[in-house]
Amino acid sequence: xxxxxxxxxxxxxxxxxxxxxxxxxxxxxxxxxxxxxxxxxxxxxxxxxxxxxxxxxxxxxxxxxxxxxxxxxxxxxxxxxxxxxxxxxxxxxxxxxxxxxxxxxxxxxxxxxxxxxxxxxxxxxxxxxxxxxxxxxxxxxxxxxxxxxxxxxxxxxxxxxxxxxxxxxxxxxxxxxxxxxxxxxxxxxxxxxxxxxxxxxxxxxxxxxxxxxxxxxxxxxxxxxxxxxxxxxxxxxxxxxxxxxxxxxxxxxxxxxxxxxxxxxxxxxxxxxxxxxxxxxxxxxxxxxxxxxxxxxxxxxxxxxxxxxxxxxxxxxxxxxxxxxxxxxxxxxxxxxxxxx
Amino acid sequence: xxxxxxxxxxxxxxxxxxxxxxxxxxxxxxxxxxxxxxxxxxxxxxxxxxxxxxxxxxxxxxxxxxxxxxxxxxxxxxxxxxxxxxxxxxxxxxxxxxxxxxxxxxxxxxxxxxxxxxxxxxxxxxxxxxxxxxxxxxxxxxxxxxxxxxxxxxxxxxxxxxxxxxxxxxxxxxxxxxxxxxxxxxxxxxxxxxxxxxxxxxxxxxxxxxxxxxxxxxxxxxxxxxxxxxxxxxxxxxxxxxxxxxxxxxxxxxxxxxxxxxxx
Numbered sequence: 001x002x003x004x005x006x007x008x009x010x011x012x013x014x015x016x017x018x019x020x021x022x023x024x025x026x027x028x029x030x031x032x033x034x035x036x037x038x039x040x041x042x043x044x045x046x047x048x049x050x051x052x053x054x055x056x057x058x059x060x061x062x063x064x065x066x067x068x069x070x071x072x073x074x075x076x077x078x079x080x081x082x083x084x085x086x087x088x089x090x091x092x093x094x095x096x097x098x099x100x101x102x103x104x105x106x107x108x109x110x111x112x113x114x115x116x117x118x119x120x121x122x123x124x125x126x127x128x129x130x131x132x133x134x135x136x137x138x139x140x141x142x143x144x145x146x147x148x149x150x151x152x153x154x155x156x157x158x159x160x161x162x163x164x165x166x167x168x169x170x171x172x173x174x175x176x177x178x179x180x181x182x183x184x185x186x187x188x189x190x191x192x193x194x195x196x197x198x199x200x201x202x203x204x205x206x207x208x209x210x211x212x213x214x215x216x217x218x219x220x221x222x223x224x225x226x227x228x229x230x231x232x233x234x235x236x237x238x239x240x241x242x243x244x245x246x247x248x249x250x251x252x253x254x255x256x257x258x259x260x261x262x263x264x265x266x267x268x269x270x271x272x273x274x275x276x277x278x279x280x281x282x283x284x285x286x287x288x289x290x291x292x293x294x295x296x297x298x299x300x301x302x303x304x305x306x307x308x309x310x311x312x313x314x315x316x317x318x319x320x321x322x323x324x325x326x327x328x329x330x331x332x333x334x335x336x337x338x339x340x341x
Numbered sequence: 342x343x344x345x346x347x348x349x350x351x352x353x354x355x356x357x358x359x360x361x362x363x364x365x366x367x368x369x370x371x372x373x374x375x376x377x378x379x380x381x382x383x384x385x386x387x388x389x390x391x392x393x394x395x396x397x398x399x400x401x402x403x404x405x406x407x408x409x410x411x412x413x414x415x416x417x418x419x420x421x422x423x424x425x426x427x428x429x430x431x432x433x434x435x436x437x438x439x440x441x442x443x444x445x446x447x448x449x450x451x452x453x454x455x456x457x458x459x460x461x462x463x464x465x466x467x468x469x470x471x472x473x474x475x476x477x478x479x480x481x482x483x484x485x486x487x488x489x490x491x492x493x494x495x496x497x498x499x500x501x502x503x504x505x506x507x508x509x510x511x512x513x514x515x516x517x518x519x520x521x522x523x524x525x526x527x528x529x530x531x532x533x534x535x536x537x538x539x540x541x542x543x544x545x546x547x548x549x550x551x552x553x554x555x556x557x558x559x560x561x562x563x564x565x566x567x568x569x570x571x572x573x574x575x576x577x578x579x580x581x582x583x584x585x586x587x588x589x590x591x592x593x594x595x596x597x598x599x600x601x602x603x604x605x
Binding site: 073 | 348351352354355356358359362363366367439440442443445446447448449451597598600601602
């Protein structure tokens with residue numbers, strides 16, 4: 001049996017801040033008397049990740065995703081719990097441990113703003129003791145895959161967000177890390193840049209079989225990259241499983257959409273009692289319905305109404321995610337029912 | 342050990358080259374910094390010379406002895422500006438913004454990664470001037486051959502004591518988050534050390550010699566060079582450096598554990 005790359009048990013992180021009332025009086029009051037606010041950003045979190053896995057860590061803003069990433073990389077120390085990454089306690093910050101991991105944060109840069117990316121890469125080469133041959137080979141390969149060969153000697157502050165993000169990825173992967181933590185690596189990027197980054201990560205993973213934990217708000221990232229999803233709500237794990245199982249969380253319902261030649265009457269008996277979402281023009285409807293009703297209802301609509309086009313799919317992951325974020329109790333109920341089985 | 346030193350030296354060379362690359366990107370600022378150091382040097386020398394136009398001695402020292410002390414401290418200041426100064430300011434900014442995250446991740450000693458990161462090449466242009474004056478006043482106070490051999494080592498020792506005290510003060514930023522107050526306190530400490538210890542009396546002198554031994558930075562080596570009977574101050578300085586290094590390592594470790602990082 002192989003040792004997991006990541007093993008977290010009962011992880012908790014508490015942050016302390018304080019409340020301050022607005023205005024100058026609020027400032028004076030809080031200068032002399034602070035009212036501390038304790039918040040558990042992560043509580044009782046368990047996770048195991050094995051070599052070669054790509055795990056998507058999802059959750060709404062403030063759910064604790066970035067806090068987890070920072071604990072995994074040893075940037076911050078957990079308040080409670082056990083954590084081993086590659087067999088080491090990350091917050092002991094052992095040199096060899098730090099050489100085996102990488103972190104990319106979409107909202108923070110490790111590149112020097114006022115110099116070309118290549119200068120930062122050369123510094124990183126020295127930090128991580130990467131040999132000249134290996135360094136050259138890595139830079140050539142990654143820059144060609146990402147299409148940034150011409151940008152290596154341009155000052156970072158002159159690069160677009162997408163170009164900078166590609167450089168950030170290169171900077172993080174120069175030393176061949178065994179575990180990579182990607183915290184919203186595609187945030188703010190256009191669709192083409194997102195796809196480039198995703199393809200690059202996929203290629204890198206295929207080549208090295210490294211472990212990857214990725215947080216993202218873009219479901220395309222998750223669909224394209226992850227074998228496994230971990231959902232975190234309010235610091236607690238809500239779901240841990242495959243993408244397929246995740247899509248079935250709301251049942252085996254299907255989603256079918258119809259486009260009509262002309263606006264439809266919403267009161268039409270065919271649509272009564274169904275879970276429908278219409279567009280403003282009433283020419284397009286999304287219907288969520290049980291799998292067994294799909295054929296019959298679709299046939300009726302096609303024969304009775306002026307259908308132009310129709311498509312069916314399982315409930316898209318985005319829709320499941322949205323529903324869970326609005327109703328996190330679904331997961332609690334689901335966990336309860338699984339326990340009782 | 343040699344391999345480790347060589348690794349740190351390789352990284353440091355890159356710190357220097359990337360810092361030079363950044364600094365020279367902004368040419369006017371680069372030149373203004375050279376002039377700033379230049380004016381600071383001559384205003385310091387000028388002030389002391391002016392005082393000695395009206396008095397013969399300050400404490401036990403006559404003009405050349407005090408100017409030797411001052412040029413010794415200005416030399417320390419020049420090296421401090423060149424090697425460390427900017428890193429102190431960046432450190433407080435990095436704590437506040439969470440940029441320290443990436444520094445912590447680097448596979449090196451974090452004290453090294455934090456405080457040796459920024460090199461100010463502009464200060465290098467004034468080093469020959471500072472050194473020239475130090476040598477000139479060294480000749481005026483009749484340094485012996487032994488003193489000249491000792492001088493570079495004493496400069497390194499003084500700089501080491503000064504920055505270790507400043508590192509310890511800066512460590513408090515892990516708790517305070519905002520580093521403005523600490524950075525100004527640091528600068529005041531430097532200001533105190535720019536005058537010989539006999540300027541201060543009573544409890545203040547004792548505190549600044551034993552508890553926060555900032556007065557030893559210049560006074561320890563210069564008293565020793567001018568009078569070999571004053572070796573106790575130098576010995577105190579070495580002991581203080583060793584003790585404070587341990588204090589720094591311990592507080593830094595606790596500080597790092599305290600680091601919360603800024604949210605994304």
